[in-house]
Amino acid sequence: MIQTMLTIALVLFAITITIAVIRIILGPSMPDRVLALDVIGVNLIASIAVFSVIMKTKAFLEVILILGILSFIGTIAYSKFIERGVIVERKRDR
């Protein structure tokens, strides 16, 4: 029973990631693509958690932490690139 539920959850996460990939390809504006990339990151984290419950192991929990950190930094970098056009500044002008 619980195995079936977990498998259905994985399939739904896969469908969500596919829809987000379509949004990245079609997306009319740049913020749409950034938001879709963030959605893909969150869904990857959740699907890895479900997968580690299925496999009955703790080895993937560090992968979840690293994916969270990298997705956070990536979203910040994309947002800053959209807003200012430069990611790492030499000297902030203010």
Next chain:
Amino acid sequence: MKINDVILQTVTKLVVFIILTFGVELFFSGHNDPGGGFIGGLVLSSALVLLFLVHDIETVEKGIPVDFKKVAAVGVLFVVGTGVGAVLFGASFLSQAFGHFELPVFGSTELATVVLFEAGVAMAVVGTVVTIMLSISEDV
């Protein structure tokens, strides 16, 4: 144009320490669990990259006055030094040793020379990644 990013800077002050702690934990768990010098160095350098993103380069260099090219060079020196040090004791290149010692606080502890090798790898990775990030951002 003056840009207001108080929330981002306040969150970064907390999150950088969480990421640094996680990097050190990954570095020390590399003996028996997933982890090690390379991935620990990558996580440590991601914390530094987050600092460079949120603040500018000159502020971070005033707070952390470290030349990251020298960090990479010292790391490679550690790696080669542990390899050559095994040759000096008559073993083959890069062979490692470990032993059990009685320490005052920690009790019976296993100390290995692999930790020095891993520290060298971590320093080389941190230096290389931060140098790449800074030299890419120079042109803009």
